[in-house]
Amino acid sequence: MNMIAKDIAYVALVSNDVAATSAVFEHQLGLPRNELVSGLTGEIVPVFTIGRAALAVFPVGDPMVGGQDKPGVHHIALVSDDIEATRAQLAAQGLELSAKGEPGLGGQAVYKLPRATTDGVITWFTGKPDLKLHAPGGPIERIDHLGVAVEDVYRSEKIFAGKLGFEVESRQTDMEVTMAIESFTSDKYGVVYHNRKPVPAGGLRVSFITVGDCELEFLANFDPNQDAEVVHGQPGNTKGDQGAITRFVQTRGAGLHHIALKSTDINAVLTKLHAAGVPMIDLKGRPGSRRALIGFTHPKGLGGILMHICDRP
Secondary structure, eight states, X not given: OOOSOSOEEEEEEEESOHHHHHHIIIIISOOOEEEEEBTTTOXXXXXEEETTEEEEEEETTOGGGTTOOSOEEEEEEEEOSOHHHHHHHHHHTTOOXXXXXXXXXXXXXXXXXXXXXXXXXXXXXXXXXXXXXXXXXXXXXXXXXXXEEOSOHHHHHIIIIIISOOEEEEEEEEEEEEOOXXXXXXXXXXXXEEEOOOEEEEEEEEEEEEETTEEEEEEEESOTTSOOOOOOSSOOOHHHHHHHHHHHHHHHOSEEEEEEXXXXXXXXXXXXXXXXXXXXXXXXXXXXXXXXXXXEBOGGGGTTOOEEEEEOO
16 A cells, blocks of 8 residues: 655654753754744744654643643654545545644644554644755754654554555564573683573564654564663663663553654764763764664753664665
8 A cells, every 4th residue: 555644744842941952953953943833822833854854842731742741752743735635545544533633833734543543653644834944964864763662563563554554664673681601610621611591681672664754663572571670871772772661661651752863973963962061871872773873862951852863874
């Protein structure tokens, strides 16, 4: 089947400090700032174009994000040039779009899918807003991916690839293992080393699905016996990532978890953010998924939003 939408109109971010988040996007990352009026509140919403999409920053508790009281990534709004045609496509896949449009950004109406039908990813449809173009050549190219914490990546694939028609970009399994080494030391026969069988310490199943010019990265804990242990404020590892995803699903349910922005020079971007006083977790890129280098800002630097920079082929 054809994909339901070709582009993301915007990604809605919820921040404890809209001014600080906006300053990072505009001044440190060079994203063009737009100001759109919220159809619900009449307030100005800062919107930053990035690649073919945009990032809209809302304060905690804003009606446009359902009054969400915690920072993070709230929803994706997909572009629909013909909402009735989109509605028919969705209905053919057993998905029901809201009958009536609600006030959105910049005079555009939004139409919503029930969250339960999209595996926790709050998904809206809207017209493409009139925004300044994001010129190529800056420190940030586009959104690399949006992380989604789920219980079952295969179920997510059935929805986003099977029903919505988006392409599976790749799949992977992230594993952290512990390995014991025994040594047998003899005064006559010398030393013999023996490796025991590796024991899994943590792991995630991951599926990347292309939506517009980025991916949704679905992450699921594949070992329910692992604890949801989270260590904040330091570079992560697979076991820590597993704990963070598990904790998110346990406390908030499946849904959008973090955002990653694609750069061609991650270390230059991380250095610039650090020099500007943005709290950081990583000061240099470290290995991540899809042969990438990744580096995280500290969530408190973006009003509680978890974001990382990604540099990959």
